[in-house]
Structure formats: structure tokens, C-alpha cells
Amino acid sequence: MKHIAKTVGFKPGERNIFFHILTACNLSCCHCYINKDQHGTQQLTKEQMEKWMALFADPAKKSNMIFLGGEPTMHPDLPFAIQKAKELGYFVTVDSNGYLFNDLLVKTSPDLLDFLSFSLDGPDAETNDPIRGEGVFETCVANIKRAVSIGFNVSVIYTVSRKNLSSLSRMIPLLLELKVKKFFIQVIGLRGKSALTDSDEIQVSREQWLDTVPEVARIAAEKGIHVTYPKVFLSPGEKFECAGVVSENFFVFPNGRVYQCPLCEDHPINAYTIEDNRLVKNNGLREDSFFRLNIEEGCVMNKLLQPDTIEYDERGRALYPISCCLLKQEIG
Ligand code: SF4
Ligand code: SF4
Numbered sequence: 001m002k003h004i005a006k007t008v009g010f011k012p013g014e015r016n017i018f019f020h021i022l023t024a025c026n027l028s029c030c031h032c033y034i035n036k037d038q039h040g041t042q043q044l045t046k047e048q049m050e051k052w053m054a055l056f057a058d059p060a061k062k063s064n065m066i067f068l069g070g071e072p073t074m075h076p077d078l079p080f081a082i083q084k085a086k087e088l089g090y091f092v093t094v095d096s097n098g099y100l101f102n103d104l105l106v107k108t109s110p111d112l113l114d115f116l117s118f119s120l121d122g123p124d125a126e127t128n129d130p131i132r133g134e135g136v137f138e139t140c141v142a143n144i145k146r147a148v149s150i151g152f153n154v155s156v157i158y159t160v161s162r163k164n165l166s167s168l169s170r171m172i173p174l175l176l177e178l179k180v181k182k183f184f185i186q187v188i189g190l191r192g193k194s195a196l197t198d199s200d201e202i203q204v205s206r207e208q209w210l211d212t213v214p215e216v217a218r219i220a221a222e223k224g225i226h227v228t229y230p231k232v233f234l235s236p237g238e239k240f241e242c243a244g245v246v247s248e249n250f251f252v253f254p255n256g257r258v259y260q261c262p263l264c265e266d267h268p269i270n271a272y273t274i275e276d277n278r279l280v281k282n283n284g285l286r287e288d289s290f291f292r293l294n295i296e297e298g299c300v301m302n303k304l305l306q307p308d309t310i311e312y313d314e315r316g317r318a319l320y321p322i323s324c325c326l327l328k329q330e331i332g
Helices: 046-056 078-087 125-132 136-150 165-178 192-196 206-222 300-305
Strands: 006-008 014-020 062-068 091-096 115-119 154-160 182-187 226-230 248-252 257-259 272-275 278-281 328-331
Touching (some): 046 278, 062 078, 078 091, 115 136, 115 182, 165 206, 182 206, 206 226, 206 328
Parallel strands (some): 062 091, 115 154
Antiparallel strands (some): 006 328, 248 257, 257 272, 272 278
């Protein structure tokens, strides 16, 4: 069977809750997007986690709850939160850096946790560890093996930058050996710590991205791995849609800020805030004031925050609109 990547349009009636239950982490990755000045340093209480999850629960919609941090397994009540999320009808995922603190594999079960996702930025310690920290590759791989052996569905997230793009294809044999079911390839964003680095040092060009990522995804899919990667560049004439307008995504932080667009997370323009366990819509100039602006460059926030990513012709017209960062291609 020939594997062809398809763009997965935003699905009406589906909602995704990206729930940062704390911002603390044992690692200090080069591209970490957590910004404690903007996202707080709190760790949510059990009561807050339960009440905040209920704010977004809607049995009429397929709802995905993705637990994030910081490192979410550092929260001792994560197993409780997973259980409550399941009771509220969510499809539940935990994104971990691989350390799996607090005996997560023992304290929860594959019946409650639908997917356990591990971040790896290289197929070996030589590539991964300069980005994520010394010894991280070994620990992460050992815990992937443990999780798979217990019966958890495991996925891996790989954040592509100039530092590891050339190693991406070597992930395929590793993922097969580890029996990983899903592979998420992400593009490095200019948020958090990455915003402080010279973008030429880390960001891949359009050519570099298109020369490598779709082909690696196709080969991985042929071998039975389901691969998801961001669309990033639209072809001229291809339809642009802003997820902030056509889909429901909530990026929830422990200081109560709730964003609809991940590109906005470094700025106090969150559309909503959770106050006293209630979801409050913010007034004034907020992220959602920008979502409906129609520009030829595609994503408005990309144009405002990282204009270097846009190429223009000699008449000043954008060559390729930038897609919504939440628009994905899937193959496999
Ligand atoms: S594991 Fe995640 S939260 Fe922790 S430093 Fe790395 S990117 Fe940041
Ligand atoms: S990334 Fe751009 S297109 Fe997507 S939600 Fe944000 S502003 Fe809208």
C-alpha cells in the first residue's frame, strides 16, 4: 500500500485541552517553551485539577486531555488527575520527558491512560543529550521499554531543529525496536528559551524541512508507525484556517491563564482566565482579536511574532502562506 500524507483539517466538535499542571521540571532543555514569568510557578492542587478539567468537559464532544508541565510526572497527584479525566470522558495523554517520577507506571494503568508520550530529540545520546541533558536518552529509552512491556500505548515526540534534523531518519529503527506506535514530529518554535537564541542557529528553512520531514514520515509509515507532523507551509491557493476560529483548543497554565493559540503564550493576551475555578472571558485587545484578520501571509501571530519565517517575492508578496501551527499532516 502506498502511504500518502494527508492534511488533517480541524475537526468541528472536537476539543483539545493542553493542561499544564505545574511548570517545574528536572531538565533544562535548550528549546524549553515554559516561561515562568508568564505561566507561573504554581503546582495545581487536586481540587483545582478536578474543577478545572470539569470546566472543559463536554460529553457531546470528543475531548482530548493532554497533561503537560514542566514535567507532569513530578506532580504526585497526576494518577488522581488521570482517573478524574477518564471519569469526565476524556481521551487521556501524558507528555513526559521520560523520567516518569512518582511511580507513574505502577500508580496508573493502560485502561485509564490512553497514550503515554515521551520526548526524544535524537536517535542516540550523542544527538539527544546535548539538547535535553546528559543521561536523558538512556533514562527515557529505559522507561519507554518498561511502559511498553506493561502494556501502555507509547508515542514519541521529536522537536526538529538544525541540531537534529539530519538524525531524524535514524529514529525509525529505534522506534520500531521500542515498539512505539505513534511518532509526532514538531517544528521548533520561537517561544520560551528558543526566543532568546539566534533563530539561524536553530530554525530549519522551508527547503530543509520539506527535503527531510515528509520523506522520513513516509518511510516510517510504510513500516507501520503512525506519523503526525505540522503542515507549516501552505501552497499558494491552499485554504488557510486559524484554529482559534474554527476549532477548540485550550492551553491551560497553572497561573490560570488559558490561551487558544500556542504562539501567544509568551504574552499576557490570553483570551480566558480561570478565576476562583471559573472560566472567565477576558475583554480588550486579546489573542482572539487577531484571529480573524485576513492576511496573505496566513497566520497573523506568526507574522507578528516571527516574521523572519516568511519569504517574499521581489514585489513584496508572500511566496508561501504560513499555516496555523496546529494544522497537521498525518500518514500511516
Ligand atoms: S522536559 Fe519539557 S518542560 Fe522540561 S525543560 Fe525540557 S522542554 Fe522544558
Ligand atoms: S497559530 Fe496562527 S492560525 Fe493558528 S491559532 Fe494561532 S493565530 Fe491562529
